[in-house]
Amino acid sequence: MEKIKPRTLSGFLELLPEKQMQMEKMLAILRETYALYGFTPLDTPAIEAAEVLLAKGGGETEKQIYRFQKGDSDLALRFDLTVPLAKYVAANYGQLTFPFRRYQIGKVWRGERAQRGRFREFYQADIDVIGDGALDILNEAEIPAIIYQTFTKLGLTRFRIRVNNRKVLNGFFEILGLSERAGDVLRTIDKLDKIGAEKVHALLTEECGVSGESADEILRFISVPGTSADKLAFLAQYQGRSDVFDLGLSELRTVVEYLPAFGVPEENFEIDLTIARGLDYYTGTVYETVMTDHPEVGSVCSGGRYDNLAEYYTNKNLPGVGISIGLTRLFYVLQEQNMLSENLLTAPADVLILPMTDDLSGAIALATKLRAAGLRTQLYGEKKKFKAKMAYADKLGVPFVIFLGEDEIAQGKCSVKNMTTGEQQTVTSNEALLMLRVAIDERNAGSVIQE
Amino acid sequence: MEKIKPRTLSGFLELLPEKQMQMEKMLAILRETYALYGFTPLDTPAIEAAEVLLAKGGGETEKQIYRFQKGDSDLALRFDLTVPLAKYVAANYGQLTFPFRRYQIGKVWRGERAQRGRFREFYQADIDVIGDGALDILNEAEIPAIIYQTFTKLGLTRFRIRVNNRKVLNGFFEILGLSERAGDVLRTIDKLDKIGAEKVHALLTEECGVSGESADEILRFISVPGTSADKLAFLAQYQGRSDVFDLGLSELRTVVEYLPAFGVPEENFEIDLTIARGLDYYTGTVYETVMTDHPEVGSVCSGGRYDNLAEYYTNKNLPGVGISIGLTRLFYVLQEQNMLSENLLTAPADVLILPMTDDLSGAIALATKLRAAGLRTQLYGEKKKFKAKMAYADKLGVPFVIFLGEDEIAQGKCSVKNMTTGEQQTVTSNEALLMLRVAIDERNAGSVIQE
Numbered sequence: 085m086e087k088i089k090p091r092t093l094s095g096f097l098e099l100l101p102e103k104q105m106q107m108e109k110m111l112a113i114l115r116e117t118y119a120l121y122g123f124t125p126l127d128t129p130a131i132e133a134a135e136v137l138l139a140k141g142g143g144e145t146e147k148q149i150y151r152f153q154k155g156d157s158d159l160a161l162r163f164d165l166t167v168p169l170a171k172y173v174a175a176n177y178g179q180l181t182f183p184f185r186r187y188q189i190g191k192v193w194r195g196e197r198a199q200r201g202r203f204r205e206f207y208q209a210d211i212d213v214i215g216d217g218a219l220d221i222l223n224e225a226e227i228p229a230i231i232y233q234t235f236t237k238l239g240l241t242r243f244r245i246r247v248n249n250r251k252v253l254n255g256f257f258e259i260l261g262l263s264e265r266a267g268d269v270l271r272t273i274d275k276l277d278k279i280g281a282e283k284v285h286a287l288l289t290e291e292c293g294v295s296g297e298s299a300d301e302i303l304r305f306i307s308v309p310g311t312s313a314d315k316l317a318f319l320a321q322y323q324g325r326s327d328v329f330d331l332g333l334s335e336l337r338t339v340v341e342y343l344p345a346f347g348v349p350e351e352n353f354e355i356d357l358t359i360a361r362g363l364d365y366y367t368g369t370v371y372e373t374v375m376t377d378h379p380e381v382g383s384v385c386s387g388g389r390y391d392n393l394a395e396y397y398t399n400k401n402l403p404g405v406g407i408s409i410g411l412t413r414l415f416y417v418l419q420e421q422n423m424l425s426e427n428l429l430t431a432p433a434d435v436l437i438l439p440m441t442d443d444l445s446g447a448i449a450l451a452t453k454l455r456a457a458g459l460r461t462q463l464y465g466e467k468k469k470f471k472a473k474m475a476y477a478d479k480l481g482v483p484f485v486i487f488l489g490e491d492e493i494a495q496g497k498c499s500v501k502n503m504t505t506g507e508q509q510t511v512t513s514n515e516a517l518l519m520l521r522v523a524i525d526e527r528n529a530g531s532v533i534q535e
Numbered sequence: 536m537e538k539i540k541p542r543t544l545s546g547f548l549e550l551l552p553e554k555q556m557q558m559e560k561m562l563a564i565l566r567e568t569y570a571l572y573g574f575t576p577l578d579t580p581a582i583e584a585a586e587v588l589l590a591k592g593g594g595e596t597e598k599q600i601y602r603f604q605k606g607d608s609d610l611a612l613r614f615d616l617t618v619p620l621a622k623y624v625a626a627n628y629g630q631l632t633f634p635f636r637r638y639q640i641g642k643v644w645r646g647e648r649a650q651r652g653r654f655r656e657f658y659q660a661d662i663d664v665i666g667d668g669a670l671d672i673l674n675e676a677e678i679p680a681i682i683y684q685t686f687t688k689l690g691l692t693r694f695r696i697r698v699n700n701r702k703v704l705n706g707f708f709e710i711l712g713l714s715e716r717a718g719d720v721l722r723t724i725d726k727l728d729k730i731g732a733e734k735v736h737a738l739l740t741e742e743c744g745v746s747g748e749s750a751d752e753i754l755r756f757i758s759v760p761g762t763s764a765d766k767l768a769f770l771a772q773y774q775g776r777s778d779v780f781d782l783g784l785s786e787l788r789t790v791v792e793y794l795p796a797f798g799v800p801e802e803n804f805e806i807d808l809t810i811a812r813g814l815d816y817y818t819g820t821v822y823e824t825v826m827t828d829h830p831e832v833g834s835v836c837s838g839g840r841y842d843n844l845a846e847y848y849t850n851k852n853l854p855g856v857g858i859s860i861g862l863t864r865l866f867y868v869l870q871e872q873n874m875l876s877e878n879l880l881t882a883p884a885d886v887l888i889l890p891m892t893d894d895l896s897g898a899i900a901l902a903t904k905l906r907a908a909g910l911r912t913q914l915y916g917e918k919k920k921f922k923a924k925m926a927y928a929d930k931l932g933v934p935f936v937i938f939l940g941e942d943e944i945a946q947g948k949c950s951v952k953n954m955t956t957g958e959q960q961t962v963t964s965n966e967a968l969l970m971l972r973v974a975i976d977e978r979n980a981g982s983v984i985q986e
Contacts, residue, residue, distance in 0.1 A: 090626040122887075124552045124555065186552070345903065397539055
């Protein structure tokens with residue numbers, strides 16, 4: 085028979101078992117952490133009606149989307165988790181309780197040009213809080229705590245949550261009389277990190293129609309140094325000149341004020357007045373998260389406050405705040421940087437039982453007992469030489485092997501081999517269980533990420 | 536602005552939060568149980584090259600598949616998890632360790648005619664063990680234990696795992712000289728439950744070319760009553776007349792023999808000689824699982840032993856055994872039958888903190904403390920009247936509410952209200968933590984399914 089080449093499409097991440105296990109641990113930590121903050125899990129279809137997904141329409145999205153006909157239906161794969169959320173909230177408005185807090189971790193699809201580190205299918209891990217008509221600033225203040233917990237539980241310590249407030253920026257431009265040109269100015273100051281202050285100044289004056297004096301002030305504003313307290317003090321000088329600015333500053337103050345109670349250390353947080361996160365959508369606090377030692381990666385968790393989640397579907401006013409982690413890309417980056425812990429247990433089982441007798445009842449009963457105690461147990465039944473069996477255990481990377489021969493069974497015992505130390509002990513099944521339980525719990529205590 | 540109707544496609548399950556929480560618990564139990572048996576999680580792309588997915592080609596699959604072009608690529612959504620597994624094992628053969636035990640829980644898509652209880656997007660939850668050239672019968676014997684554990688952990692007790700062996704059937708037909716007509720005969724006896732013995736007999740003689748005598752014998756064979764031991768004793772009379780039959784009987788004996796050591800009670804198991812599970816694919820033990828009180832639902836977990844997983848991709852001989860749970864359909868059926876437990880905690884949080892002060896630091900610090908102890912905690916910050924806040928707590932279904940007023944904060948205490956009993960107590964935060972921890976653990980001890 086002629087064979088078809090068993091290939092996986094480029095731009096689609098498909099992991100070998102050890103790597104997949106690391107990914108699963110990350111997924112589990114995200115689910116767990118999001119749940120701790122009172123978010124409910126949501127699952128929406130991968131396929132939606134194209135007109136629903138493209139309600140906002142236009143731009144890059146429309147080019148990248150996977151869209152197709154089935155029968156008479158014009159369908160498309162979701163390209164993010166925000167549009168499905170908007171649809172869900174609008175469709176189920178009467179049955180939801182607001183503020184509605186949901187997390188969704190799922191794949192999305194974008195037919196981007198394939199290149200290294202770019203994916204056409206990738207996981208997003210989103211949380212959003214949606215208010216009905218209004219949403220208290222406390223929800224914005226809580227987001228840094230969630231980001232902090234999530235990355236800390238993953239094992240990362242060297243990261244910074246960067247926060248800004250769009251009202252502060254918009255109010256500042258209002259004060260400078262630049263409201264009309266805010267879009268161009270935002271796009272320009274966003275380049276500060278890349279091209280430097282001098283070039284930003286040149287662009288502002290030459291291309292955005294900003295006066296030299298205002299350009300100076302903008303650069304002073306976005307580059308103000310110091311702690312969060314220093315920056316808030318600096319911002320205070322603009323108070324009383326724009327209502328939007330004053331509201332934004334008060335919101336920013338609230339976010340900073342509650343950080344200690346939320347358990348977010350000062351060193352993992354900073355006010356960064358250059359952050360805008362796009363032009364149209366966000367209206368209040370905006371967030372980015374960068375790995376301190378890998379600024380080149382860009383933000384690994386971003387989001388912000390928006391005023392209207394579902395305006396394409398409903399007249400209801402649904403303000404919200406949310407963040408998103410691009411999990412597939414994060415995983416890829418961590419792997420490239422050798423930051424995925426090698427101490428983590430990635431074997432499919434905690435223990436492999438090698439029966440040495442023809443009657444397997446004893447080995448099976450032991451496996452049943454270990455499984456009942458929560459130990460991931462594999463029974464090996466293949467008819468192979470002892471050496472081949474041990475090679476299998478080695479290759480799998482199981483931390484423990486149990487041998488069960490006639491002598492052991494006769495004595496009500498089993499031989500436990502620690503595959504890391506090479507140590508072997510003959511003990512009762514209860515002793516084996518306890519020993520393994522302790523050792524495996526210890527192994528599982530480590531984090532996914534190592535720095 | 537004109538609004539787009541926020542609709543979800545028919546045939547696509549999208550759950551409200553409480554229901555989604557029940558689904559998540561089921562997913563978690565499946566992941567956990569599969570892992571206990573030494574299966575490693577796998578995740579393959581939703582989209583594959585059409586030629587890869589359709590390597591086997593033909594039939595219903597080709598009509599139902601979601602297939603589309605993107606640029607020059609002919610793509611399709613996976614319609615099961617077996618073809619992607621075959622591709623994965625063939626593509627990564629050199630890097631995998633055999634027997635390779637994997638589970639995959641993921642969505643698949645089939646553009647079937649939409650009807651009640653039929654889904655176009657649905658979860659499958661599969662496990663497979665793949666051998667390299669050979670695979671010991673122990674792997675087949677272990678499957679009933681996994682099915683038993685899975686459904687028991689979900690909370691189901693009234694179910695039966697039905698097992699047959701294709702070699703027993705094929706050997707029996709060989710003994711009767713009916714090997715050539717085995718396909719027609721299998722299709723006919725599969726109807727026994729639906730049309731009864733008399734009509735099966737008529738079809739066998741009139742349409743399958745089976746003699747009256749052989750038809751009698753076939754009906755006697757497939758209808759043999761009694762326990763597993765009785766049926767094995769009945770089958771023994773055919774021994775020595777066909778190698779295939781003898782091998783099949785020996786395999787079936789092994790499966791039955793090890794049930795007690797695997798912890799599978801006799802009442803959850805039976806040999807059912809009518810089960811074939813299709814004509815081409817399975818070659819050894821085959822499995823079905825039925826809910827005792829709902830036979831109309833059909834099998835909720837099926838599978839079997841096959842000889843060649845990936846023959847369309849590779850010359851390697853890769854025998855395996857696997858089962859699949861159609862999770863979306865199972866969930867739908869449980870919901871229809873009111874079998875999803877109402878005692879299960881489906882609120883997004885274990886406790887809702889209602890701050891009664893302007894400064895929220897105390898409430899936030901308490902939330903941080905409860906979260907650190909693993910309690911799912913929501914902070915409520917909306918500016919609403921007390922009654923509206925309590926209505927929110929009620930509607931969410933949170934089991935506990937904590938009030939934090941100035942008096943409480945001054946005394947280092949908080950007021951905890953049990954929303955089920957209405958009881959309210961003012962206690963220290965440590966006492967509150969302990970009280971909640973115990974109560975929530977108790978609530979979470981229940982099963983997803985109630986009978």
